[in-house]
Amino acid sequence: MNLKLGVPSKGRLMEKTFAWFGARGLDVRRAGSDREYAGLVGGIDGVDLVLLSAGEIPRELNAGRIHLGVTGSDLVRERIPAWRDRVEELAGMGFGQADLIVAVPKCWVDVETLEDLDAVAAAFRATHGYRLRIATKYHRLVREFLRRAGVADYQLVDSQGATEGTVKNLTAEAVADITSTGDTLRANHLKLLSDGLIHRSQATLFRSKSAAWTAETRAAFDALSDRLGETAGR
Ligand SMILES: Nc1ncnc2c1ncn2[C@@H]1O[C@H](COP(=O)(O)OP(=O)(O)OP(=O)(O)O)[C@@H](O)[C@H]1O
Numbered sequence: 001m002n003l004k005l006g007v008p009s010k011g012r013l014m015e016k017t018f019a020w021f022g023a024r025g026l027d028v029r030r031a032g033s034d035r036e037y038a039g040l041v042g043g044i045d046g047v048d049l050v051l052l053s054a055g056e057i058p059r060e061l062n063a064g065r066i067h068l069g070v071t072g073s074d075l076v077r078e079r080i081p082a083w084r085d086r087v088e089e090l091a092g093m094g095f096g097q098a099d100l101i102v103a104v105p106k107c108w109v110d111v112e113t114l115e116d117l118d119a120v121a122a123a124f125r126a127t128h129g130y131r132l133r134i135a136t137k138y139h140r141l142v143r144e145f146l147r148r149a150g151v152a153d154y155q156l157v158d159s160q161g162a163t164e165g166t167v168k169n170l171t172a173e174a175v176a177d178i179t180s181t182g183d184t185l186r187a188n189h190l191k192l193l194s195d196g197l198i199h200r201s202q203a204t205l206f207r208s209k210s211a212a213w214t215a216e217t218r219a220a221f222d223a224l225s226d227r228l229g230e231t232a233g234r
């Protein structure tokens with residue numbers, strides 16, 4: 001059995017993932033036509049490439065269907081319960097950086113911190129009879145973060161895209177989303193809370209703890225790790 005390496009087949013992480021391996025002497029690329037999801041790993045034996053979306057890679061690592069996978073560190077934390085028991089972080093790859101943050105309307109001049117948000121949330125519930133709504137697709141990470149911060153009177157509303165628009169659309173009062181340049185927050189008149197950083201994400205190479213680690217796949221992993229050198233944490 002060959003070692004299976006899962007990489008993003010499209011989206012913002014794909015090209016830089018290929019370049020990252022390329023810089024380490026591994027020819028990781030798509031093969032066939034633009035539309036065909038086939039790929040290869042040249043420069044090393046015993047490694048098969050599996051093309052997936054970044055969002056699916058945590059699930060495949062967790063199920064042990066791939067041995068190694070590249071995806072955002074935010075997606076692994078969000079999508080794998082007790083992720084440290086299931087996967088090992090081998091290397092931060094230095095691209096795909098984005099911060100998962102909590103943001104509120106800029107016009108909320110008295111709200112700068114999570115403590116302020118908690119106070120506003122309690123008042124909001126008393127006034128409106130329902131809990132302040134925070135739109136996000138990162139349910140697990142946001143819940144854990146707000147629980148630790150002691151923010152209680154809120155509800156999450158699911159938003160799978162255009163999350164910053166939910167405040168203007170009156171479907172949420174606040175958001176928890178990824179920001180990189182900050183342009184989307186600014187354009188939608190939102191500001192981040194000073195202590196509202198939930199996770200600083202980057203593209204990361206992960207190892208599945210539950211994949212089949214046979215003599216063959218271990219040998220391929222050792223050869224790959226030697227190539228990746230210090231960056232693979234060895
Ligand atoms: N500006 C940004 N906006 C959103 N995600 C970003 C940004 N910059 C980096 N990322 C990271 O990119 C990753 C998601 O990449 P991408 O959107 O290509 O995935 P995807 O395959 O579309 O995932 P899904 O199908 O689940 O939406 C996440 O880890 C995220 O943190």
Ligand SMILES: O=P(O)(O)OC[C@H]1O[C@H](OP(=O)(O)OP(=O)(O)O)[C@H](O)[C@@H]1O
Pocket residue numbers: 160161162163164177178179180181182183184185
């Ligand atoms: O800080 P910025 O550089 O402005 O980037 C942040 C924005 O980019 C992402 O959206 P994406 O483009 O993935 O679209 P989506 O909202 O439909 O997920 C993210 O959800 C933010 O909306």
